[in-house]
Amino acid sequence: MIIDNISRIADIITRHQESILNDWLHEQLVALSARQDLISESNLRLQSTELLSLFVPACNTGSLSDITQPEWAFVLDFLNKISSSRAILGFSPSETATFIFSLKQPLFDCLRQELNSDAEVLVDELWIATVLLDKLGLYTTEVFQKSREEIIRRQQRDMLELSTPVVKLWDGILAVPLIGTLDSIRTQVVMETLLQSIVDTGSHIAILDITGVPIVDTMIAQNLLKTVAAARLMGSECIICGIRPQIAQTMVHLGVAFGDVVTKATLSDALAYAFRRINRAVIQQVAHD
Amino acid sequence: MSVSSKVLPMRTEEDLMIVRQTVKAWMIEQEFSLLEQTKLVTAISEIGRNALVYGGGGSALLEQLLENCRVGIRVTIEDQGPGIADIEQALQDAYSTGNGLGFGLSGAKRLVMDFDICSKPGQGTRIKMTVWN
Amino acid sequence: MNPIPLFHIGDFLLVSIPEDLSDSMVTRLQDSLSRKVIKLQIKGVLLDLSSVTIVDSFIGRMLGNMASITAMLGAEAIIVGIQPAIAITMIELGLGLNNIKTALNVDQGVIMLQILAADKAIDYVSKQ
Ligand SMILES: Nc1ncnc2c1ncn2[C@@H]1O[C@H](COP(=O)(O)OP(=O)(O)OP(=O)(O)O)[C@@H](O)[C@H]1O
Ligand SMILES: [Mg+2]
Numbered sequence: 150m151i152i153d154n155i156s157r158i159a160d161i162i163t164r165h166q167e168s169i170l171n172d173w174l175h176e177q178l179v180a181l182s183a184r185q186d187l188i189s190e191s192n193l194r195l196q197s198t199e200l201l202s203l204f205v206p207a208c209n210t211g212s213l214s215d216i217t218q219p220e221w222a223f224v225l226d227f228l229n230k231i232s233s234s235r236a237i238l239g240f241s242p243s244e245t246a247t248f249i250f251s252l253k254q255p256l257f258d259c260l261r262q263e264l265n266s267d268a269e270v271l272v273d274e275l276w277i278a279t280v281l282l283d284k285l286g287l288y289t290t291e292v293f294q295k296s297r298e299e300i301i302r303r304q305q306r307d308m309l310e311l312s313t314p315v316v317k318l319w320d321g322i323l324a325v326p327l328i329g330t331l332d333s334i335r336t337q338v339v340m341e342t343l344l345q346s347i348v349d350t351g352s353h354i355a356i357l358d359i360t361g362v363p364i365v366d367t368m369i370a371q372n373l374l375k376t377v378a379a380a381r382l383m384g385s386e387c388i389i390c391g392i393r394p395q396i397a398q399t400m401v402h403l404g405v406a407f408g409d410v411v412t413k414a415t416l417s418d419a420l421a422y423a424f425r426r427i428n429r430a431v432i433q434q435v436a437h438d
Numbered sequence: 439m440s441v442s443s444k445v446l447p448m449r450t451e452e453d454l455m456i457v458r459q460t461v462k463a464w465m466i467e468q469e470f471s472l473l474e475q476t477k478l479v480t481a482i483s484e485i486g487r488n489a490l491v492y493g494g495g496g497s498a499l500l501e502q503l504l505e506n507c508r509v510g511i512r513v514t515i516e517d518q519g520p521g522i523a524d525i526e527q528a529l530q531d532a533y534s535t536g537n538g539l540g541f542g543l544s545g546a547k548r549l550v551m552d553f554d555i556c557s558k559p560g561q562g563t564r565i566k567m568t569v570w571n
Numbered sequence: 572m573n574p575i576p577l578f579h580i581g582d583f584l585l586v587s588i589p590e591d592l593s594d595s596m597v598t599r600l601q602d603s604l605s606r607k608v609i610k611l612q613i614k615g616v617l618l619d620l621s622s623v624t625i626v627d628s629f630i631g632r633m634l635g636n637m638a639s640i641t642a643m644l645g646a647e648a649i650i651v652g653i654q655p656a657i658a659i660t661m662i663e664l665g666l667g668l669n670n671i672k673t674a675l676n677v678d679q680g681v682i683m684l685q686i687l688a689a690d691k692a693i694d695y696v697s698k699q
Contacts, residue, residue, distance in 0.1 A: 229505075229506070233506060233507040236507065237507075292507075295506035295507070296506055296507040299506060299507045299508055300507075340659065341473060341655060344655035344658060344659070348654065348675070351675055353675075353679075379655070379659050379661075380658070381667075381673060382657075382658040382662065382668060382673055383654075383655065384650075384653070384673040384674035384675040384676075384679065384680075385675060451594050458625070459591065471656075472656045473655075473656040473659060473660070475656070476624065476656040476657060477656075477659075477660050477663065479625050480625055480627050480660050480664065483625060483629070484664075487629060531665055532665075538628060538629075539632060539665070539666075541628050541664055541665040541666065542627075542628050545628065545663065545665050545666075548663050549660065549664065
């Protein structure tokens, strides 16, 4: 078995750099032939050249069997950049992994050429190269996966912002009708959107209508209370309406109290309260006929 | 992984302001939301002031992080002061040995995504706070 | 560093708190504020935080102190212009400032002070 530090892979790559690069590029272009809109050949060449220039020193100084060693940091950094940029550009996971896996063929060809006199060494080196490239390839897919998750997370957040309508009911009175399940990210978005609207409109009263919220647990209740407290600091009064009977019961069971927060059964009760607070009244006109 | 880093002194109130401003500038550059900026800078203010008041001053290590497409910022504030004997107690709301409200440590912990405290009597205190965008 | 400016409007005092406060600025402000309230017979103080970018527990405590001192000297104190990000952060920190009056902006703060001053005057007359 060849010990890492006498592996000839680095040496062989250095001596055959030009031909490996060309073959590798060719392999990549074939694999990505349908996706030439995503990346140009010159760009691909730049990326491949850079990877080789980082790969050789890492092979020379680091362990070939453990890419978590610090010597591999530059290679991993670079692969991280490539994979995340491909995730954004819309590459598929296998198209992303192609970058590394298509290096196998050209590298194996060179090894075979150089080491054909010693079958045992050749087998060992091929094995080392396979395991190494597999690890690097898996790393690119892992990064790709995480990057996609990140992109989805952002898109979800953007959607949440759109799905939190703050409506102006009257001059100085805002309302947010909340519909659907509230998780911690969504309550955070609701909180920020509502508070910003309060500043933008100079409203005295904000009504949080939770009629359409099926479940209120302790965490959600606490977030609602924080919103009320933050609104108060800003000089505005936030009231909560639409607490359904079952929700009121569970909240009492959970030991959640809305304390001195004003709560109303329905949106119309809340609106009536808000009118009183800003010294307005709704009067019935006497019909003149 | 850390993309770039910077060590700043934390010996005076002016040092604390410089650390706050440096982190704020980084966060604006990395497009953190105003709320995230405010939260981290406030946490730094609490932990930095504790390092000044109780720890007799120290230093702040600021790092810009990059991991799977996500940028982050980590601030590590350390001092060589007396350390904290009972961390759990110090982390309780309204616990203070000084004349504070005692919301500094507990509040800072609530304000950041990742809060790591390491302190032993006689060996100083090191607090690491990380946020991700 | 320059002292924090105090504007005198009628019976009221407007304090415009700068973006990033140093601790010593806060301490000096507390001092000059209490002297002015007495000297100018101020009825109400507006602490305008609209350009402030951070309120930590130290500044929060000072705000509380200033409001208490002002009240002790017979004037009303109102904090105005706290921005959403600051408000959320203060709540998370545990700084609800529950016994301090707040208003959205300087205009609404002035109206509030006028109402409070009128209520006091009525109180005073009715006790006579
Ligand atoms: N760097 C430190 N070195 C030694 N002790 C510390 C340090 N930081 C905090 N402590 C201890 O932990 C206690 C709680 O800290 P915390 O910041 O929560 O409250 P505080 O500083 O007393 O008041 P506040 O921050 O609300 O003004 C302090 O009173 C102090 O005893
Ligand atoms: Mg403190």
